[in-house]
Amino acid sequence: MANHKSAEKRNRQSQIRRLRNRINKTKMKNAIRKVNEAVEAGSAExxxxxxxxxxxxxxxxxxxxxxxxxxxxxxxSRLSKRVNKLEATA
Known part of the structure; x- marks a missing residue:
């Protein structure tokens, strides 16, 4: 538990940043998952x-x-490589 005013503020800022980072990371993972699912389905387009x-x-x-x-x-780079490889075979 924070004891100083500055430590309390730092704790609030850290929590806000943590939530923001988690949201951004989740969006990124979902976008990557959509690419991977399309590649596994064999749909180049x-x-x-x-x-x-x-x-x-x-x-x-x-x-x-x-x-x-x-x-x-x-x-x-790795996602691009997978998609390009799929397009080459299709």
């Missing part, structure tokens, strides 16, 4: 549309500091 929607969500999550920027780049 749906996967491409889902990827175009997922890239800005992942980039925003990384730019806000919820995930590391290299982690965001890696996720985008």
């Amino acid at each position: 749906e996967a491409k549309v889902a990827l175009q929607a997922a890239i800005p969500v992942i980039a925003k999550t990384a730019s806000k500091g919820t995930i590391h920027r290299r982690n965001g780049s890696r996720k985008i």
Whole structure:
């Protein structure tokens, strides 16, 4: 439990940031899941549309500091690679 006024404020700020980070991370995971489901279903067009929607969500999550920027780049790269591979085979 916080004893000082500044520690109480820090606790409030941390809780708000935690909730914001959790919301952003959940949005990102849902966007990634949609791409993966489309790839597993074998639908190249749906996967491409889902990827175009997922890239800005992942980039925003990384730019806000919820995930590391290299982690965001890696996720985008791997998803793009999967979608491109699916398009090549289709």
